[in-house]
């Protein structure tokens with residue numbers, strides 16, 4: 001096989017400027033040629049001397065590459081007769097790039113939805129600055145960094161089995177107890193620690209619930225407009241979602257006489273509709289519970305930001321009202337602490353706790369123990385209560401400052417009113433423009449908001465922006481809103497000119 005050397009050498013390209021050492025480059029390229037069948041079984045390789053001369057590399061470079069390929073079964077040396085491609089790899093069918101199966105339908109659907117709504121976010125919707133109007137942005141200056149660092153430090157150096165081994169699939173028991181105390185106190189859930197499973201945020205809880213409660217094809221009801229987290233998890237399991245409108249009493253019940261099979265599950269935000277901010281009325285709550293009982297359906301109660309309440313009293317959770325054990329509540333520390341911490345919880349009817357904990361472990365195992373231990377102390381020592389008290393005052397002042405600034409500088413563009421809870425107000429656009437285009441235009445000018453259009457399924461809604469107030473200091477609000485007004489003017493001039 002005299003020609004092999006020529007073929008081989010023509011295919012080899014070593015890059016002296018690359019960080020990867022030359023012997024590794026040579027090894028990798030020869031291995032690829034063998035795996036793809038470019039160098040078939042039995043091909044005799046050029047001698048070390050030839051390769052040294054032709055490639056202009058040292059002998060040690062060639063020898064190291066050959067030694068590694070020989071050790072891994074790609075090459076074989078015959079004493080006095082040179083080096084040959086061995087049969088081990090090259091006898092298998094030649095491996096060609098892209099000969100593998102495609103993504104599953106479910107995988108492709110899941111990842112493309114994620115790409116649209118999550119992966120794009122850092123580039124298009126997320127600010128580089130510490131202050132912005134992003135609806136999920138908490139006050140970074142108010143984050144209890146010193147306490148959190150101290151609590152993490154307390155546990156980070158531990159080497160006992162509890163701290164460094166695999167942890168309880170339900171979550172750290174003292175954390176479950178602390179969360180039960182917290183949700184019973186702040187949200188009146190009336191649950192025990194045994195009913196809590198710790199998750200790495202609400203998103204994980206939705207995914208586990210989707211696997212646990214739904215088969216592909218099971219219809220799911222979501223609010224339209226509605227939060228994307230739960231909807232994406234249910235759609236990713238191959239479940240068709242049907243949107244129900246939201247009126248001034250909260251999510252409207254689905255039509256039960258339209259011939260469609262009843263939904264297996266409804267995902268709702270009763271405490272405070274996300275994103276519109278409407279609290280579900282007591283009558284509507286009773287109707288939803290009766291709907292679940294009549295149809296044998298589940299209700300997933302997404303209760304992710306209701307603790308941040310500025311006025312008025314919270315109505316009880318659906319979980320607390322439901323005696324038929326068909327309601328599951330999902331909570332998160334993303335808004336009361338910070339989204340990057342990735343800690344949340346699911347409050348379940350007793351008989352779902354074990355299945356949920358098992359499925360949760362299969363899907364992703366519990367959150368990092370050091371975080372669970374730090375959060376346990378954070379809750380048990382009362383830091384979350386102090387943080388909530390502080391941030392409620394801070395965010396109420398920020399909301400007032402935002403509304404004042406909008407009133408003074410942008411009332412010709414948006415109409416916004418106060419909210420009782422949460423981190424954003426709805427800014428209803430005065431002009432009938434596409435809110436997604438407006439949000440993109442503002443983001444191009446360095447001003448970040450979320451458009452209502454991203455939250456709707458099929459409903460025609462007036463255009464609006466979710467304008468977050470928690471992430472901007474009250475004293476910076478006039479300038480920040482001024483920047484929004486200027487970015488809007490610039491965007492409008494650009495679109496008018498194009």
Ligand SMILES: Cc1ncc(COP(=O)(O)O)c(C=O)c1O
Nearest residue numbers: 201202203227229274304332334
């Ligand atoms: C209503 C609602 N659902 C779900 C989530 C997602 O929460 P997580 O960051 O824990 O996944 C949020 C964000 O805080 C939210 O506001």
